[in-house]
Amino acid sequence: MKRLPGHGLRRGQAVTVTVDGEPTAAYLGESVAVALMAHGDLSTRATKGGENRGLFCGMGVCFDCVAVVDGVPGTRACVTWVRDGMVIERQDGPGARRAAPGG
Template identity: 60%
Template sequence: MRIEANTRRGQPVTIYVDGTPVQAYTGETVAPALLASGRRAWRVTPWGEPRGLFCGIGICFDCTATVNGVPYVRTCQTPVAEGMVIETERPLERDQ
């Protein structure tokens, strides 16, 4: 969900989340783009608990994902860019 009324946005860009195209805007970071696309969690703890955006300032590391092949990137601190590839953690991958 995004605030639509009376909001200035950057230029629209397309990022790819787990292979799915997602619209984002320059000037925003990856985390709000993930939230706006309906995702609330994009990784799991070793105990299987879902995690997504928590602190929003880069301290807690709950929002990490693989971005352009680099693991453990803080999505709340990483600006979106055209063609960016984000891979969320799937619970079964950790167990293999």
């Protein structure tokens, strides 16, 4: 997406993260929530009942955007910054990794 000239915004350095098993481009200075959304799915987790949740407050208060980051479930995606090599997985229920499609 092109930005208007003179906007004053610059993306950080491009890095590679793994989202649900797929290498994905991300940028330093952006949150895990942004990387998940850019990957094409607005959800970060599913509740025990299977309802999708995602970014809500965007400032780390509501805990709706938790995901599994580098093996740690319950990581707030909106206030966790991406880094090169990070492994991000959408979360099912209180802490399990989301099952891979078809598996």
